[in-house]
Amino acid sequence: MLDFDLNMEQIQKHPIVATISIAAGAILASEVIWKMVTFLQGQLSGKKPLRVHEVLTFNELGDICAAQHLRSPDLSKSPDAVVLQCRNQHCTLRNVGKIVEQIDQAQYSIDIAIYTFTSLPLADAFKRALQRGVNIRIISDREMVFSAGSQINVLASLGVPVRTPITTYMMHNKYCVIDGVERVEEIRLLKKRKWMRPCCSVVVSGSVNWTRQGFGGNWENCILSADEKLARMFQADFARMWKAFENSEDKLKPKI
Numbered sequence: 697m698l699d700f701d702l703n704m705e706q707i708q709k710h711p712i713v714a715t716i717s718i719a720a721g722a723i724l725a726s727e728v729i730w731k732m733v734t735f736l737q738g739q740l741s742g743k744k745p746l747r748v749h750e751v752l753t754f755n756e757l758g759d760i761c762a763a764q765h766l767r768s769p770d771l772s773k774s775p776d777a778v779v780l781q782c783r784n785q786h787c788t789l790r791n792v793g794k795i796v797e798q799i800d801q802a803q804y805s806i807d808i809a810i811y812t813f814t815s816l817p818l819a820d821a822f823k824r825a826l827q828r829g830v831n832i833r834i835i836s837d838r839e840m841v842f843s844a845g846s847q848i849n850v851l852a853s854l855g856v857p858v859r860t861p862i863t864t865y866m867m868h869n870k871y872c873v874i875d876g877v878e879r880v881e882e883i884r885l886l887k888k889r890k891w892m893r894p895c896c897s898v899v900v901s902g903s904v905n906w907t908r909q910g911f912g913g914n915w916e917n918c919i920l921s922a923d924e925k926l927a928r929m930f931q932a933d934f935a936r937m938w939k940a941f942e943n944s945e946d947k948l949k950p951k952i
């Protein structure tokens with residue numbers, strides 16, 4: 697009783713401080729309860745994560761939660777669980793993290809068709825993929841390969857083959873195919889392997905260029921999809937372009 701009386705006295709003496717303290721306590725408690733509920737849901741369902749099928753949107757609401765993520769580790773190292781579970785569905789860090797998460801799951805191949813690419817978190821994810829032995833190929837726009845901050849140029853210096861159309865028309869695609877079925881089979885034949893580990897084809901595609909402005913300023917979208925039919929169609933498109941731009945590869949020497 698004494699403690700309770702004392703607390704009531706404190707609240708009456710310092711109502712603003714007490715209100716802020718109570719509000720902060722309530723927010724903290726709700727976060728803890730939310731995490732416990734999502735953990736228990738995962739444990740009880742016993743289900744593995746569903747194959748990705750998601751639309752990411754980038755817009756003016758992308759940084760409203762940025763202050764909350766200040767203490768999060770650098771996304772370029774790996775997608776952070778707290779950021780990935782951010783409840784702001786437009787969160788720039790969460791959405792970039794979701795793309796990085798898919799790249800980090802690539803086992804054999806990533807075929808990229810992109811206009812502009814300067815995003816460091818994505819570049820780091822592709823470097824990690826190269827270290828795992830993943831085969832990466834890039835088709836880009838001839839002018840943009842060597843533009844300021846281009847990560848295409850950086851990846852090319854690490855041995856990634858780059859091709860471009862030689863024309864005044866733009867290579868305006870913004871997609872990549874991860875572990876496309878036909879490409880994985882091509883790699884199996886090249887490496888003369890009898891068997892490859894099971895893997896999941898994923899398409900990353902949308903309006904967004906892989907740049908700071910694209911992810912953190914413009915109004916853009918990006919679809920992540922493990923739909924195999926969709927992945928086959930994108931993979932076929934890439935394969936056609938890769939062959940069509942065969943002669944451009946030698947002329948694209950990295951300039952760094």
Ligand SMILES: [Zn+2]
Pocket residue numbers: 761762765779782783784787788789790
């Ligand atoms: Zn967020």
